Amino acid sequence: ILNVEQSPQSLHVQEGDSTNFTCSFPSSNFYALHWYRWETAKSPEALFVMTLNGDEKKKGRISATLNTKEGYSYLYIKGSQPEDSATYLCAFHDYKLTFGKGTLLTVNP
Amino acid sequence: EAQVTQNPRYLITVTGKKLTVTCSQNMNHEYMSWYRQDPGLGLRQIYYSMNVEVTDKGDVPEGYKVSRKEKRNFPLILESPSPNQTSLYFCASRDSGQGATDTQYFGPGTRLTVL
Numbered sequence: 001i002l003n004v005e006q007s008p009q010s011l012h013v014q015e016g017d018s019t020n021f022t023c024s025f026p027s028s029n030f031y032a033l034h035w036y037r038w039e040t041a042k043s044p045e046a047l048f049v050m051t052l053n054g055d056e057k058k059k060g061r062i063s064a065t066l067n068t069k070e071g072y073s074y075l076y077i078k079g080s081q082p083e084d085s086a087t088y089l090c091a092f093h094d095y096k097l098t099f100g101k102g103t104l105l106t107v108n109p
Numbered sequence: 110e111a112q113v114t115q116n117p118r119y120l121i122t123v124t125g126k127k128l129t130v131t132c133s134q135n136m137n138h139e140y141m142s143w144y145r146q147d148p149g150l151g152l153r154q155i156y157y158s159m160n161v162e163v164t165d166k167g168d169v170p171e172g173y174k175v176s177r178k179e180k181r182n183f184p185l186i187l188e189s190p191s192p193n194q195t196s197l198y199f200c201a202s203r204d205s206g207q208g209a210t211d212t213q214y215f216g217p218g219t220r221l222t223v224l
Binding site: 031032034042043044045046049051089091093096097099100101102 | 113144149150151152153154157167199209210211212213214215216217218
């Protein structure tokens with residue numbers, strides 16, 4: 001069973017803070033790394049799909065980087081807002097998608 | 110609107126009473142799958158389907174059945190539910206089974222409680 005690790009498990013920040021969290025995955029048989037945003041009582045929504053080593057994606061205040069050689073991806077949120085509060089999931093794709101357990105972000109106003 | 114729908118959204122049932130959770134997508138996706146979400150365990154895949162009449166086991170298939178008679182529908186069947194199947198279930202779809210870069214779309218979830 002593949003190990004996709006996310007850290008930290010949970011995080012509390014103040015509105016306006018910038019924050020980041022990590023997804024670690026096996027560095028072999030890599031096809032893609034997915035990031036999802038999952039708000040309470042809703043379903044996970046895709047943020048990014050990343051495939052190339054050194055890839056960097058951005059969507060508004062959220063960005064992500066990818067290092068396939070060492071097997072990690074960072075998700076950054078600049079100037080966190082209360083509406084950013086959610087669980088952020090990463091998923092490693094070799095021949096199937098394996099999800100991490102997520103990082104629960106709470107942004108306090 | 111492109112979407113994955115699931116029904117019911119909430120269900121409380123008793124041990125042994127057969128139930129079906131329906132899943133339907135309107136995006137003409139080939140690949141569909143079922144996940145369960147349990148505290149501290151993350152999303153785990155139950156079954157998946159690469160296309161019509163093609164289904165296969167995921168990581169936690171025991172106690173579940175699926176069928177894929179039509180492209181848009183992928184029901185999850187619990188023949189004899191047990192309390193350890195109490196969980197939050199998600200159906201998902203994406204364009205193709207080979208598409209590692211395809212975006213996966215999730216349904217709204219079904220919260221199942223088995224007493």
